[in-house]
Amino acid sequence: MNVDLTALIEAANRAPSVHNIQPTRFRFDDERTITLLEDTSRRLLVGDPEGKDNQKSLGAAFEGLMLALAARGLGGEVQKLKGDGDLRETICVRIATGGVSDAFEPITRTRASYRGAFAKPNDVDHAALAQISEACPDLHIVEGPDALQHIARVFDDASMEVLRAPAYRAELLSWMRLSPKHPRYERDGLNAAHMALSPIEALGAGVVLGPKAFPLLDSVGLAEPLISESGKVRSAAGVALFHRPVEETEFETGRRFYRVWLEVERAGLALCPMSVLADVPRVAQGLLRENAIGADRKLVTAFRIGRRPQGWNQPPRARLPVDELIVKAA
Known part of the structure; x- marks a missing residue:
């Protein structure tokens, strides 16, 4: 062989x-x-x-x-x-x-996340969402301006809740590559290009999330407007709640997570995970109840789904070299 x-x-x-x-x-x-x-x-x-x-x-x-x-x-x-x-x-x-x-x-x-604002949804996009929904019963898709506005609000509130913890912000920043000069920019973590951030936006993100600026900005009500992604959420054709059986192992959930993502790409759309909605238990349970998803299911994550803007050039994948992934046998 x-x-x-x-x-x-x-x-x-x-x-x-x-x-x-x-x-x-x-x-x-x-x-x-x-x-x-x-x-x-x-x-x-x-x-x-x-x-x-x-x-x-x-x-x-x-x-x-x-x-x-x-x-x-x-x-x-x-x-x-x-x-x-x-x-x-x-x-x-x-x-x-x-x-x-x-x-x-x-x-x-070619699969990749898209973290910017989506192109304005059209009938083709909504037809693609229907196709995805039929193929993936573990995706509950929410559409419509009012529903997306609600989820955008919940998302921003949950984001602020976790970001108010200094240790969480420090860990998040440690995996963000906000400048092409970062030594790991093309290797791992989330770089500015993949987060669809301009150089000025990337610089601002580093300042806003920093240990000194964030508490000060938060105290005067400016932190949330600066980190808000509500506009990006509202730009989506829909938001999908990805739910799996409570008893399923995280490993098996990860297998399914990949296939669901590929199903979205096959339908001609892109997605961006909104993991904080699942990371805050109170928020996750609220979304499951609001959308009549059974108590035997867990919210794995949510995705905002839409069409990449015309002319968007996907940056190269940031990945470790293969030789660094290989462990020598004893």
């Missing part, structure tokens, strides 16, 4: 990673066996102390690996692992023949 293992890892790492932290590492145990590990040093200790987002990211990377194998006519015998330590073994894949190509695989090459 002649498989380019490096190409497989590159394909797997196209998967979305929460805050673009990229915690997944890969070990080639032999020419047919790949073990996925979590680099536990790459966790949001304030924003995600239990490592749930890392587990979603690992699940998405695993799904990316399986899509890449299928595109090559291969599959995998999967064994779940319970490792510990700095590099925690998560799952082992024994490559086998018999994979069937998946229509989503080509979309992995």
